[in-house]
Amino acid sequence: MSTYSYKDLILFGEGLKVYFSLARSLTEVLTFKKGRNVRAVDGVNIYLPRNKVTCLVGESGCGKTTLGRSIIGLIRPTEGRIYYKPSKELEELMEKEGVPKREGFYDITDVSGKIYKLLRRELQIVFQDPYGSLNPRMTVKEILEEPLIIHGIGESEDERLEMVIKALTDVKLTPPEEFLNLYPFQLSGGQRQRVNIARALILGAKVVVADEPVSMLDVSIRAEILKLMLDLKENRDLTYLFITHDLAVASIICDYINIMYLGKIVERGPTDEVIKNPKHPYTQALLVAVPQPDPKGRWVIKEVPIKGEVPSAINIPPGCRFHPRCLYAMDICQREEPPEYLVGKDHYSACWLHKEKK
Amino acid sequence: MPLLEVKGLKIYYFTLRGVVKAVDNVSFTLEKGESLAIVGESGSGKSTLGYGLIRLVPPPGRIVEGEIILDGTDLTKLPESRIRREIRWKRISMVFQGALNALNPVKRVGDQIVDAILAHESVTKKEALQRAMELLKAVGIDPRRVNNYPHEFSGGMKQRVVIAMALALNPDIVIADEPTTALDVVVQAQILNLLKKLKQERKMSIILITHDLSLVAELADKVAIMYGGKLVEIGSSDDIYTDPKHPYTKGLMASIPRLGGKKELYWIPGNPPDLRSPPPGCRFHPRCPYAMDICRVKEPPYYNIKGVSVACWLFEEKKSGG
Ligand SMILES: Nc1ncnc2c1ncn2[C@@H]1O[C@H](COP(=O)(O)OP(=O)(O)OP(=O)(O)O)[C@@H](O)[C@H]1O
Ligand SMILES: Nc1ncnc2c1ncn2[C@@H]1O[C@H](COP(=O)(O)OP(=O)(O)OP(=O)(O)O)[C@@H](O)[C@H]1O
Ligand code: SF4
Ligand code: SF4
Ligand SMILES: [Mg+2]
Ligand SMILES: [Mg+2]
Numbered sequence: 001m002s003t004y005s006y007k008d009l010i011l012f013g014e015g016l017k018v019y020f021s022l023a024r025s026l027t028e029v030l031t032f033k034k035g036r037n038v039r040a041v042d043g044v045n046i047y048l049p050r051n052k053v054t055c056l057v058g059e060s061g062c063g064k065t066t067l068g069r070s071i072i073g074l075i076r077p078t079e080g081r082i083y084y085k086p087s088k089e090l091e092e093l094m095e096k097e098g099v100p101k102r103e104g105f106y107d108i109t110d111v112s113g114k115i116y117k118l119l120r121r122e123l124q125i126v127f128q129d130p131y132g133s134l135n136p137r138m139t140v141k142e143i144l145e146e147p148l149i150i151h152g153i154g155e156s157e158d159e160r161l162e163m164v165i166k167a168l169t170d171v172k173l174t175p176p177e178e179f180l181n182l183y184p185f186q187l188s189g190g191q192r193q194r195v196n197i198a199r200a201l202i203l204g205a206k207v208v209v210a211d212e213p214v215s216m217l218d219v220s221i222r223a224e225i226l227k228l229m230l231d232l233k234e235n236r237d238l239t240y241l242f243i244t245h246d247l248a249v250a251s252i253i254c255d256y257i258n259i260m261y262l263g264k265i266v267e268r269g270p271t272d273e274v275i276k277n278p279k280h281p282y283t284q285a286l287l288v289a290v291p292q293p294d295p296k297g298r299w300v301i302k303e304v305p306i307k308g309e310v311p312s313a314i315n316i317p318p319g320c321r322f323h324p325r326c327l328y329a330m331d332i333c334q335r336e337e338p339p340e341y342l343v344g345k346d347h348y349s350a351c352w353l354h355k356e357k358k
Numbered sequence: 359m360p361l362l363e364v365k366g367l368k369i370y371y372f373t374l375r376g377v378v379k380a381v382d383n384v385s386f387t388l389e390k391g392e393s394l395a396i397v398g399e400s401g402s403g404k405s406t407l408g409y410g411l412i413r414l415v416p417p418p419g420r421i422v423e424g425e426i427i428l429d430g431t432d433l434t435k436l437p438e439s440r441i442r443r444e445i446r447w448k449r450i451s452m453v454f455q456g457a458l459n460a461l462n463p464v465k466r467v468g469d470q471i472v473d474a475i476l477a478h479e480s481v482t483k484k485e486a487l488q489r490a491m492e493l494l495k496a497v498g499i500d501p502r503r504v505n506n507y508p509h510e511f512s513g514g515m516k517q518r519v520v521i522a523m524a525l526a527l528n529p530d531i532v533i534a535d536e537p538t539t540a541l542d543v544v545v546q547a548q549i550l551n552l553l554k555k556l557k558q559e560r561k562m563s564i565i566l567i568t569h570d571l572s573l574v575a576e577l578a579d580k581v582a583i584m585y586g587g588k589l590v591e592i593g594s595s596d597d598i599y600t601d602p603k604h605p606y607t608k609g610l611m612a613s614i615p616r617l618g619g620k621k622e623l624y625w626i627p628g629n630p631p632d633l634r635s636p637p638p639g640c641r642f643h644p645r646c647p648y649a650m651d652i653c654r655v656k657e658p659p660y661y662n663i664k665g666v667s668v669a670c671w672l673f674e675e676k677k678s679g680g
Contacts, residue, residue, distance in 0.1 A: 223625035248615035295595035
């Protein structure tokens with residue numbers, strides 16, 4: 001359990017697990033072996049303080065996208081609950097329908113179709129790929145109008161057009177009239193990502209999962225999109241779960257950081273704390289590995305304090321899942337999963353090393 | 359005499375919709391054992407430059423003008439047969455962008471390296487296999503895995519295999535095009551270490567092509583900044599990082615997020631040019647905060663400022679003043 005004060009949160013998930021079952025191979029069928037699972041998310045607590053940027057950082061395949069999608073209801077978690085503090089309008093409906101409550105939050109893990117559809121408006125996602133995520137055969141206007149039509153918003157086409165124009169202006173695609181009839185291929189990468197953001201916000205999003213929103217853009221324009229996202233957060237009281245594999249970006253834009261390894265969050269806390277004072281051996285290794293723009297680095301072979309390679313999410317090591325790669329692994333690490341230890345203000349690390357030090 | 363000297367190289371793509379001037383009047387030198395980074399944004403012509411150096415520019419592209427002088431021989435003048443026999447892979451090799459995903463999935467990695475050797479040298483299959491195992495060892499892969507298939511390897515290991523293939527004929531120069539782009543930071547650091555070791559132990563020259571300035575600092579002795587098909591600044595790594603001169607280099611330098619650095623977001627407004635119709639004058643002028651009248655009409659020449667070569671009109675006065 002966390003010391004986060006619940007009143008500061010807008011959404012949180014506890015004990016989350018998302019398992020994907022793999023098709024059984026022929027030998028497995030013939031030998032009556034049980035089917036295997038990909039444990040993409042394997043026991044995670046995640047907290048999103050309202051109007052803050054919370055980052056989820058980790059290597060490819062560690063479960064970031066799966067976790068992000070699950071907390072906004074796009075994937076049903078195998079285990080665990082997700083709690084959300086909705087808008088007034090939705091709250092009334094949830095109250096009426098008797099959605100279970102805890103500490104002033106509504107449990108949105110299983111909700112009826114009607115509430116689910118309203119939740120979709122408030123919990124949104126921006127995808128990594130500004131190329132693949134927009135339908136190439138639709139104009140910008142059609143792309144932005146689509147969610148309005150699906151959700152039955154806007155009385156007339158004119159009214160919807162007005163909303164589309166407002167959305168384009170909000171993401172600084174101006175003058176908006178010039179963009180309405182363009183197709184995605186006529187836009188630059190940065191402009192496409194703006195359209196993506198406009199689409200996520202047009203229904204009045206409250207929480208946005210931003211899944212690597214700038215990693216495919218050129219370095220010289222990334223910051224412009226990040227700044228836009230931060231401004232929108234301020235102006236519209238948004239809350240972000242910002243997914244990235246880039247610790248340097250995370251260190252600049254995030255208020256809180258979560259370090260994920262093989263389906264688990266191994267360290268979390270306020271960004272500066274985690275970056276300047278990393279406690280978990282995995283976080284420490286990641287930080288050493290980040291390339292530094294200092295030409296003196298070319299004279300040294302950089303020893304990253306980590307062994308081997310990331311195991312598959314199908315065969316997660318027992319005990320501490322990091323133990324085969326950890327330079328500090330002890331006996332207990334091979335047998336028992338470490339709990340989260342409080343190692344600083346709001347700063348947690350799941351590692352047995354902190355046990356003695358208590 | 360430098361190992362490699364590129365002079366006034368122009369590589370254009372002749373497409374139905376117009377001529378793309380992907381590499382436009384590029385010059386630089388590379389010494390033996392030196393590492394040069396070519397840094398630029400997507401579409402600035404980095405890969406095309408690499409293809410040009412090993413004479414593998416894909417159609418509708420071709421080398422239009424310029425010289426590529428390797429040890430005194432101009433490669434642009436050699437017939438393809440001689441390039442294939444004497445130069446490509448033997449003197450200059452290239453690790454292609456995304457090559458790790460282009461390994462043949464149904465062929466053992468060892469055999470893929472063996473094929474690369476046999477295609478160019480008359481050795482027995484056994485000897486080639488022996489070499490393949492030594493190469494795997496050199497790139498940090500257990501040689502006993504020579505019979506594995508690519509899918510049994512992680513992304514980092516596949517990239518090592520691709521590097522091993524580029525080393526197979528012991529070239530003087532290896533061009534590595536975005537060798538770590540799709541890899542995680544830990545693996546990225548390991549691949550960089552590998553390239554550093556190869557450079558030190560084999561006195562190999564490396565041309566690193568990348569968009570990532572942080573990465574460059576970890577490897578390059580010399581840096582060339584590419585913008586819209588042109589090199590806008592070339593200098594030693596120390597000069598470029600401590601005292602960038604060209605406004606684009608400055609902007610790029612300020613745009614890289616730094617761990618533990620200032621929490622400021624900086625970017626260069628606007629977008630890189632369309633190389634089919636690049637802006638007249640200095641190609642950076644639509645995005646440049648210092649643009650002057652002359653920048654919009656006349657292309658800046660190179661100025662030599664204390665060993666750094668920079669193409670920008672801002673240095674006009676300084677030159678005449680000495
Ligand atoms: N629909 C699915 N079916 C089976 N396995 C899946 C599915 N989606 C994801 N996985 C697996 O779950 C694990 C976590 O994947 P996920 O996409 O969440 O990782 P990620 O951290 O977002 O990675 P990346 O940085 O590459 O985007 C991976 O092993 C992946 O192969
Ligand atoms: N086969 C081709 N036909 C026509 N134009 C091409 C071809 N290949 C590349 N180009 C164009 O040439 C220019 C330079 O491309 P190139 O791939 O060399 O850039 P790059 O700097 O390597 O980019 P990236 O960082 O995305 O790899 C681009 O404008 C590109 O669209
Ligand atoms: S619990 Fe043990 S193996 Fe895991 S990170 Fe800590 S010391 Fe390493
Ligand atoms: S030549 Fe002019 S436009 Fe180009 S970089 Fe220099 S000042 Fe800017
Ligand atoms: Mg992902
Ligand atoms: Mg390229």
